[in-house]
Amino acid sequence: MPNVNKVTNETADMNMLEEAIAVRRYRLIAYLDRNIDKGWTDKNITPLLQSLPAELQMDNAVNWRTICRWRQQYLESNGSLSSLIPSKGTGFKTARTTDDEALLLPMLNRMLKLNPVKVSVHYREYAEEVDAYNSLVLEASRVISKLTYKSFKTRYVKLKELNNA
Numbered sequence: 001m002p003n004v005n006k007v008t009n010e011t012a013d014m015n016m017l018e019e020a021i022a023v024r025r026y027r028l029i030a031y032l033d034r035n036i037d038k039g040w041t042d043k044n045i046t047p048l049l050q051s052l053p054a055e056l057q058m059d060n061a062v063n064w065r066t067i068c069r070w071r072q073q074y075l076e077s078n079g080s081l082s083s084l085i086p087s088k089g090t091g092f093k094t095a096r097t098t099d100d101e102a103l104l105l106p107m108l109n110r111m112l113k114l115n116p117v118k119v120s121v122h123y124r125e126y127a128e129e130v131d132a133y134n135s136l137v138l139e140a141s142r143v144i145s146k147l148t149y150k151s152f153k154t155r156y157v158k159l160k161e162l163n164n165a
Helices: 016-035 042-050 064-076 101-113 119-136 149-164
Strands: none
Touching: 016 042, 016 064, 042 064, 101 119, 101 149, 119 149
């Protein structure tokens, strides 16, 4: 494994935080590589992780499979430190949809008055209303994104709990 202390062109492309994370991961992999006796399995890695030197201690516990994945990425990239940079993720939508309140709240209020409630039927009605609204909108910035069925049901349950309390 290469010497981490020398500055290379690939670390110049990384920002300081990414570089620190990549170097930390590299040092952990290098330590385990030097001290591991047999294969990269749970039985061999976990005892080494429990007896890490102070400079290699991680703030949060890292699973042995994660370390094996880091090592695999490192080896597949022919020893490139940039392979140890944390990935940006897959871009899951984490922001809650709030632009549909005008269509959602009346639907949820109707559902609260009914007994028993068929959430799937009301979700279909909500989805049709959102689609109808979006077909009338001329600007792309004003298009409303639909809630998923699970989010719709969760918001109904929370609203029901608030009304019962």
